Amino acid sequence: MADVLTEVDVQAEIDGFTRRSVQAAAVFTQYDQQRTDAIVRAVYEAGFDQRIPLAKLAHEETGLGKWEDKVIKNVVATQFIYNDIKDEKTVGVIGEDHERGIVEIAQPMGPVLGVIPSTNPTSTTLFKILICMKTRNPIIISPSPKARKCCGETSRICYAAALAAGAPEDCIQWVEGVSKEITHGLMGNPDIALILATGGSGLVRAAYSSGTPTLGVGAGNVPVYIERSADVDFAVENILLSKTFDNGTICASEQAIVVETALAEPLKEEFQKRGAYLLWPKEVEAVTSVVFDAEKGLMNSKIVGQSAKFIADLAGIDVPENTTLLLAPLNKVEGEPLAHEILAPLIAFYEVADYPQALNLCIELNYQGGIGHTASIYSNDEAKILEFSEGMNAGRIVVNTPSSQGAVGGIYNRLHPSFTLGCGTGGHNITTDNVTATHLLNMQRIARRRDNLPFARFDANLYLDESLGHAEIEKRFGRNM
Amino acid sequence: MMESFVDSEGALRFRFPSEVDTAICDEIHEGISRKVQEHEGAIIFDLVGVQLVTSAFFRICISTMQTVGKERMKVTNLEPRVKKTFMIAQLHKVLDLE
Numbered sequence: 001m002a003d004v005l006t007e008v009d010v011q012a013e014i015d016g017f018t019r020r021s022v023q024a025a026a027v028f029t030q031y032d033q034q035r036t037d038a039i040v041r042a043v044y045e046a047g048f049d050q051r052i053p054l055a056k057l058a059h060e061e062t063g064l065g066k067w068e069d070k071v072i073k074n075v076v077a078t079q080f081i082y083n084d085i086k087d088e089k090t091v092g093v094i095g096e097d098h099e100r101g102i103v104e105i106a107q108p109m110g111p112v113l114g115v116i117p118s119t120n121p122t123s124t125t126l127f128k129i130l131i132c133m134k135t136r137n138p139i140i141i142s143p144s145p146k147a148r149k150c151c152g153e154t155s156r157i158c159y160a161a162a163l164a165a166g167a168p169e170d171c172i173q174w175v176e177g178v179s180k181e182i183t184h185g186l187m188g189n190p191d192i193a194l195i196l197a198t199g200g201s202g203l204v205r206a207a208y209s210s211g212t213p214t215l216g217v218g219a220g221n222v223p224v225y226i227e228r229s230a231d232v233d234f235a236v237e238n239i240l241l242s243k244t245f246d247n248g249t250i251c252a253s254e255q256a257i258v259v260e261t262a263l264a265e266p267l268k269e270e271f272q273k274r275g276a277y278l279l280w281p282k283e284v285e286a287v288t289s290v291v292f293d294a295e296k297g298l299m300n301s302k303i304v305g306q307s308a309k310f311i312a313d314l315a316g317i318d319v320p321e322n323t324t325l326l327l328a329p330l331n332k333v334e335g336e337p338l339a340h341e342i343l344a345p346l347i348a349f350y351e352v353a354d355y356p357q358a359l360n361l362c363i364e365l366n367y368q369g370g371i372g373h374t375a376s377i378y379s380n381d382e383a384k385i386l387e388f389s390e391g392m393n394a395g396r397i398v399v400n401t402p403s404s405q406g407a408v409g410g411i412y413n414r415l416h417p418s419f420t421l422g423c424g425t426g427g428h429n430i431t432t433d434n435v436t437a438t439h440l441l442n443m444q445r446i447a448r449r450r451d452n453l454p455f456a457r458f459d460a461n462l463y464l465d466e467s468l469g470h471a472e473i474e475k476r477f478g479r480n481m
Numbered sequence: 482m483m484e485s486f487v488d489s490e491g492a493l494r495f496r497f498p499s500e501v502d503t504a505i506c507d508e509i510h511e512g513i514s515r516k517v518q519e520h521e522g523a524i525i526f527d528l529v530g531v532q533l534v535t536s537a538f539f540r541i542c543i544s545t546m547q548t549v550g551k552e553r554m555k556v557t558n559l560e561p562r563v564k565k566t567f568m569i570a571q572l573h574k575v576l577d578l579e
Contacts, residue, residue, distance in 0.1 A: 020536070022570055025570075026567070026569035027535050029562075029566055030533045030566055166502075168535060169503065169536040
């Protein structure tokens with residue numbers, strides 16, 4: 001494809017994608033559950049079998065994270081997602097309530113545009129394709145330009161498997177010559193039924209602004225509170241497992257540790273014992289200058305998904321080669337760049353006097369760019385876990401769990417596994433759910449007549465009597481029932 | 482399998498198996514093109530008994546319509562589910578569906 005697309009080329013590309021997708025959507029409506037499930041099974045098997053080459057390709061192309069961890073992400077996106085959705089009814093009548101007289105029929109939504117980030121490219125592609133196939137929705141994959149090759153290969157593998165299992169032609173398409181114009185053009189195209197937008201805030205905002213219904217995500221800024229009753233070594237082990245996973249590229253990874261003074265020293269010691277490096281104040285400044293792009297007010301994209309050693313080197317700090325995590329002690333949130341989301345093995349560290357201060361600080365961090373996303377607590381005190389949860393504006397509050405893997409679901413808890421984590425209205429999303437197949441269905445409800453008996457026995461003319469207020473009406477309504 | 486015949490009104494009428502999938506379309510496309518070019522009257526795609534159509538069949542419909550013109554071609558006897566498929570694919574805008 002030519003490097004520069006003319007406006008006519010762009011429109012022709014968009015029209016081609018949507019025309020083929022609309023036809024695939026039409027053909028898909030004829031498929032029954034059995035035929036649909038056979039396609040899902042085939043796509044899962046093909047994706048799972050290629051989990052390692054795809055992870056290596058993603059790592060090689062994007063330069064982010066660790067390929068071994070990307071393998072795990074691909075496993076979650078195939079095996080875990082498949083096991084979560086395989087027995088779900090997604091075609092035809094999926095629910096009946098005889099008493100209420102309601103029958104629910106699942107209908108596909110139509111062509112879906114899947115926007116894919118560079119941080120989790122192959123896994124998010126696999127996930128979106130699987131949930132779309134399960135719901136008989138064709139999908140067009142629009143990857144980050146940094147991940148077009150690995151997303152294209154993932155889509156190609158899934159499409160070949162789907163076709164071999166009898167799926168409609170063009171049920172999976174992918175944009176090879178990704179450009180802003182094509183992505184935005186697809187977003188606003190009236191034939192696109194839904195956008196599954198996972199990525200940076202600019203892209204998600206563009207999806208919402210397109211006027212096409214969108215299931216998007218919000219930015220994370222996950223506070224992790226280590227409460228007095230927590231086991232320090234257990235908490236440290238789990239935080240490291242989460243924050244170093246794929247070099248911190250999951251938006252649900254911990255961003256700031258909050259701990260009461262009583263636990264602060266043992267916690268620092270335990271982190272250091274496990275290879276974390278505690279930054280000195282001057283070093284915090286140096287790290288801040290390299291990880292934060294002051295002009296954009298965002299993390300510097302160069303450090304996303306890089307190792308602790310890489311970031312330290314960039315900041316001119318000498319740390320051991322095997323450093324797992326950089327701990328940055330801070331004492332305020334407002335105006336502090338490191339109190340924002342940093343998708344790398346670097347975490348803010350706050351020490352506070354007591355529980356009320358800890359809770360207030362977590363709330364402050366939560367509202368500092370992470371509203372609606374995820375919060376984390378290590379505690380064995382049920383009352384405090386509940387109070388903390390109620391204080392957070394987060395779709396997921398993970399307890400005694402590595403936050404990255406916990407929020408994604410399916411491994412450490414029974415949340416639906418997902419690579420699109422809804423952040424509710426706080427994150428400008430429509431849901432706080434872990435998005436899954438059920439979100440991609442239009443539900444029809446056949447409503448059989450079930451008369452409202454109190455109303456049927458009530459003299460409706462009384463509503464027209466101006467002398468009667470609600471108290472008099474309520475007295476008569478439902479009488480002798 | 483597919484069958485074709487000239488009906489009592491002189492139209493060339495095609496009938497199809499219950500599932501007109503991609504493999505079947507590959508087999509029948511050339512035969513349809515040839516017969517359509519040899520026939521001067523109306524062309525009818527009679528979908529009686531057809532339960533499933535695919536994009537490949539849509540392409541046959543469109544290419545036939547482009548060959549003979551919209552006024553000479555009709556798609557008839559669509560089962561409701563198949564009719565809905567044509568509607569979702571927006572083919573009612575380019576084909577004469579009865």
